[in-house]
Amino acid sequence: MTQRTRPLDGITVISLEHAVAAPFCTRQLADLGARVIKVERPGSGDFARGYDQRVRGQSSHFTWINRSKQSLALDVKHPQAKAALMQLLKTADVLVQNLAPGAAARMGLSYQALKEHNPRLIVCDISGYGADGPYRDKKAYDLLIQSEAGFLSVTGTPETPSKSGISVADIAAGMVAYSNILSALLLRARTGAGSHIDVSMLEAMGEWMGYPMYYAYQDAPPPPRTGASHASIYPYGPFTAGDGATVMLGLQNEREWKTFCDAVLQRPEVATDARFASNAQRNQHRNELQALILEVFAALTAAQVVERLDAAAIANARVNDMAALWAHPQLQARQRWRSVDTPAGAVPALLPPGVNSAFDYRMDPVPAVGEHTGAILAELGWDEARIAALRAAGTAQGDAE
Numbered sequence: 239m240t241q242r243t244r245p246l247d248g249i250t251v252i253s254l255e256h257a258v259a260a261p262f263c264t265r266q267l268a269d270l271g272a273r274v275i276k277v278e279r280p281g282s283g284d285f286a287r288g289y290d291q292r293v294r295g296q297s298s299h300f301t302w303i304n305r306s307k308q309s310l311a312l313d314v315k316h317p318q319a320k321a322a323l324m325q326l327l328k329t330a331d332v333l334v335q336n337l338a339p340g341a342a343a344r345m346g347l348s349y350q351a352l353k354e355h356n357p358r359l360i361v362c363d364i365s366g367y368g369a370d371g372p373y374r375d376k377k378a379y380d381l382l383i384q385s386e387a388g389f390l391s392v393t394g395t396p397e398t399p400s401k402s403g404i405s406v407a408d409i410a411a412g413m414v415a416y417s418n419i420l421s422a423l424l425l426r427a428r429t430g431a432g433s434h435i436d437v438s439m440l441e442a443m444g445e446w447m448g449y450p451m452y453y454a455y456q457d458a459p460p461p462p463r464t465g466a467s468h469a470s471i472y473p474y475g476p477f478t479a480g481d482g483a484t485v486m487l488g489l490q491n492e493r494e495w496k497t498f499c500d501a502v503l504q505r506p507e508v509a510t511d512a513r514f515a516s517n518a519q520r521n522q523h524r525n526e527l528q529a530l531i532l533e534v535f536a537a538l539t540a541a542q543v544v545e546r547l548d549a550a551a552i553a554n555a556r557v558n559d560m561a562a563l564w565a566h567p568q569l570q571a572r573q574r575w576r577s578v579d580t581p582a583g584a585v586p587a588l589l590p591p592g593v594n595s596a597f598d599y600r601m602d603p604v605p606a607v608g609e610h611t612g613a614i615l616a617e618l619g620w621d622e623a624r625i626a627a628l629r630a631a632g633t634a635q636g637d638a639e
Contacts, residue, residue: 242597244271249423251332252323253277253307254314254347256284258380258405259364259439260336261303262412267332267419268306269590269599275326275614276304276605280311280635283607294582296604299405301585305578306600311608311635314345318624319633325618328356332419336364339375349434359432360422362415368438378439383407387443392450394463410442466557472520473498476557477531483540487547487554492516494552501550502543503534579603608635 249272253264261276261284268274278284284300292298312319327333333352335342342348342363349361363369366378384390384407394400418435426432444451453470454460466486467475474488489495495517499509508514508530513523520527535543547554556562569575569588578587578601590599615625629635 244597244600246270246272246423249273249332250326250330251275251334252326252330253333254335254337254342256336257286258299258303258408259411259437260334260415261286261300262409263362263364263415263419264307264334265303265305266412266416266590268602271597271600272332274307275610276307276309277314277323278309278311278607280313280608280632283309283311287607293585294580296580296582301580301604305587305604306602307605308610308614309605309608310614311611312628313633316628316631316633318628318631320345322615322618322620322628324355326614327352327359330356330359331423332360332362334362334364334415334419338377339365339367353432353434357431358426360419360426360435361432362419362422362435362437364411364415364437364439366439368441369436373440380405380407380439383439383443387440387447388450388460389443389447392461392463392469395465396463399463406446407439407443410446411437411439414442414445467524470521471517472524473527473531477528477535477543479538479540479543480536481539484557485535485540485543485547485554486557487552489552495520497550498552502546502552503531505530505534576601581606581609611635 246267249267251264251267251272251274253260253274254277255261255264264272264274264276276284282288284304286300287297289297289299293301312322314320314323327347333347335347343351347361349363352359352361365374366383367373367376378386381401384401387407389406390399390401393402415435415437418437422433422435450461450469461469463469464475468488471489476484476486478484489498495514496509500506512519514520514527538546544554558566563569564586572593574589575586576589577584580603587601589601612625615628
């Protein structure tokens with residue numbers, strides 16, 4: 239079967255990346271067809287490879303965000319290894335890096351230095367706090383940015399602030415970097431010139447914190463921490479049925495509220511109770527309303543509650559765990575699973591979200607450290623003796639090792 243053209247076919251991305259933010263960005267570029275060359279340190283490679291051993295002895299984070307890439311293991315502080323990197327950057331389209339603050343610039347890899355080397359190059363720097371300001375040099379990890387951005391203050395229970403169960407600050411920064419790179423490629427198609435993108439994790443999270451920020455506008459009280467329930471819409475959250483199982487449900491408007499009272503609670507008088515006459519009133523009196531809902535649900539199983547909710551067209555969901563997500567019938571029905579090779583064998587992987595009628599996403603293997611070093615250096619015109627000398631110096635690693 240002929241492969242259909244992907245949006246980023248022919249685009250080459252060089253990435254000095256580790257952890258989550260930059261690798262998530264570049265994996266999405268690879269999904270769209272870009273050639274992503276991941277520059278890793280010889281030996282251990284990206285330190286995210288060692289986060290855990292949950293996927294056939296490999297890291298869960300690394301497996302998730304590093305498929306469809308080539309691994310080039312180079313110590314870019316070594317002059318010959320740096321020369322190879324500069325050769326690649328001469329014709330590359332994009333450079334992405336999320337090294338320690340200032341590290342890329344000290345290696346001569348700032349946009350100002352590189353735009354003379356390759357005027358069409360797009361350089362995307364990802365850091366915790368951005369290229370300037372008083373926090374510029376401050377180290378930043380995902381949980382620290384969640385905390386700095388106020389995310390913990392609105393997440394958890396009244397007694398205990400909580401982090402997100404996923405690396406939400408890294409993911410936010412990766413998504414912002416990805417969309418900015420796509421925009422920069424479109425702009426370059428018009429102007430012919432590259433550009434510099436400065437992505438701050440704090441600013442990425444700040445964008446996602448827009449609702450709680452405006453909720454607390456002009457020193458108003460912030461949204462309370464309400465566990466798995468919505469902080470400002472009620473009822474919207476988990477409720478326990480008589481069999482001990484939990485049902486998640488949500489209402490968005492007054493029409494749904496009336497239907498909920500009539501068809502689910504089967505208590506139509508509750509809809510006109512002054513305490514519950516608007517969302518603001520329901521939110522203010524959520525304890526009383528919760529007790530009333532739980533009293534009705536106590537006589538029903540979770541399946542019976544869901545049956546009433548579905549019949550009334552009230553939004554609801556199961557409270558799934560990871561095993562249930564792996565086995566989710568909707569993902570299976572839409573054929574969203576594929577198999578991806580890794581150094582330890584094939585593993586299942588979800589297709590990227592968004593079904594496009596014009597092309598198929600790329601779903602190529604997760605690379606071993608330095609798997610493509612020899613082939614990439616050979617492409618640059620390096621002969622075997624020169625490649626062997628670089629390996630002997632400990633500044634390159636390839637699959638022969």
